[in-house]
Amino acid sequence: MANRLRSKAAQMFHIQMSHYHKVSKLFQPVSQAPKYAIKKKDESSSISQKLMTELGALHPRSNGMYALLPLGLRALEKLNKSIDEEMSYIGAQKIALPILTSGHLWKKTGRWKSTGPELLKVKDRHEKDFVLSPTHEESVTDMIAGMYPLSYRQFPLKLYQISTKIRDEMKPRFGLLRCKEFVMKDLYTFDSSEAGAAETYEEVNNAYLRIFRKIGIPFLRVAGACGNIGGSVSHEYHFHADIGEDILWICQSCGEGTNSELITEDSQMNCHTCGGVLKKVMGIEVGHTFLLGRKYSEPMGAFYQDLQGKPQPLHMGCYGIGVSRLLAAAVEVLSTKAQMKWPLAFAPYKVCIIGPKKGSKEWAAVSWQDSLASVLSQNLGLGDDIIVDDRSTLTIGKRVLEAKNTGYPFVVIVGKKACEAVPQFEVIDNDKEEVQVLTQLETLNFVKKHCL
Template identity: 50%
Template structure:
């Protein structure tokens, strides 16, 4: 045994070891220089866009390409780069909250769908050329799913009869979808591969199914309102999906491809497909209808028994008798909401995000190296650490623009382009006593000067997803 015993050895280690009084690890900072945002792409390595550069008339497409948020891989298909993925993950978290608040259960179905199921519903031919079709090595036919009514109904039917006590059943997923657009355009607004939230509901009766329909529509309204988006819920055609009733959730926008008729005097609104070609008066109050354009970001359908009859999706009632389930289906375009929100909120040269889903909430800009204000760099570092400690909801949601070889002006211009809700600059007044930071509140257009304590108080009001 060592002389002095373990107690003496540990005391000596405590006094002399390099581990003694080890300072706490410094909080890792997110640095602009380390983020992957390709800006200078070689033209010979960029696949052809769905439009020539001179024809990119869609604001969201222009801004997302110029800011390095998306990268075209083929017409209608894009790589979503880190900034966009952060925004999309925040949006998905919001959608999950809304869907689970009304009893939704999340699952995941395959993108590769059997032609046999689609033929059973007769949509294999009805969908026409928009359906991506392929054949495997065993000559079995499949499609890349644009939607999953057949798959989910077959899943329910194949698991035996449900009990009426299990209903309503609300099942949803958020996955990639595919549509062979004849002319993909406007970036993520009309692409061939996209993310969608699709929910499928099963109810005991038409009355119950219509009640569920209203609940899901209300959840859509709550989500879009929470994002700060102006939207219109309009009566719509059921199209190739079918059913007894349908509504679209539209963001009014000049680039929108849907024509909407809205009555300013009452709540009536409809897709132009739902009214007579020469109709000018509101069918509800006889007021004059106003026409506008919109971007569809959501679509709901009351299906009735269209699919449950085909696949024999039934439940056992209180007398233990099988009854065909009533169904609904509900879609939200995840990537379309991202692009559409940029389209309607942004300026011509600067992205504006809904605050809740901005990729980063805060960007801190220290002075340029070699400038008169260079000593304020340490103040920016300290502010970053203090904010991370004092405002938990922005920890991990702040970015330090450490490209101090660039002027503050160039970095501020880049920050404006990317749409951070808050940009904090350490300029001349940061060196004053008391020290003040220049704070740009992008979504309101305000520029104010604040102490460190004022900045902490301001950001304490930032909402987290």
């Protein structure tokens, strides 16, 4: 009896470990008549918006607000995980702040008025003012202020969250690139000295460089305006795209860049570092860092206790990544007008396996469909990253087209060659648009090389 129970437990463990997903069960409402052409830059839609909605990764709920469907949410969660890893590496600790922030805190810093109509304000039943927070400088600084006395030994302190933010956007457009409700990673750092804050600023910016390099899309880091957030130093991270709303000037010699907001009519259109010629490009901002100094800590009373036991204001920094915007920006940059493409780093599924059509000559090789999926999932450790298009009533060609449009980085086809004495499979690399015919071992090695 005990042996039978152990055997059953082992079988259940094997089934769990070799789990993979099936297209037949995927909630992916696809538009029947997509129109991908974009006529003008100022239209309210973009390539990423069209593809993500028409191919079932995103669904509009109202003007400027969207539901992330399973494909879109899987990609977002992978991106969050990648950010979490880098935040952990620099010693940042994750928190969760309420989306509602008391209005009196925003009045204390002056941003209640200076932020403008994009700040969505509400009153509760007691007529108290609240803000549906687009960012949380006031909230987190007030929290730290309430914990005095904090010793100088506790710094630097790095607190971050990945959460929904609200902005009452006057003209939402381009899907997740400019919307009312979005997901942002916001990090707030506290140091006991100006020099310490500057050191932390460089450390966080280096983490940002690693995050964007992992994504694998060329990006630009430029000097930015501090704007309503405030502070003395600011840098922005952009993906170069014609649909971008920021004008950037990039040095053709050293690569140093500046947002046009920092360039006046009297500015020399040459790089101030090397004298190289500046080139104008458009960018989608996906990250922003600020060295805040005491802008928030002094008015909010966020102090620490120095060596002499005296209260001193903390030096702060704040650092944002527009996670949902980054998701859409990546699709915007990589995709064609007809095919959605994801970075491998956060593609919803890395490999799609397409089996033969039922009743066809290739149907004899159908067992390879599940066999390959199990080996890739369990033996190679791809686990949850495999999806099988098991819709056997459809032709292989139709399913391959859908797989390409959906943006799976790699597609493995169990077709005619899988019936040969030495079975072979077509492997499609959607990024390079290359097709190879490989044996089972070669297929496994190919996926291992590119996906792990």
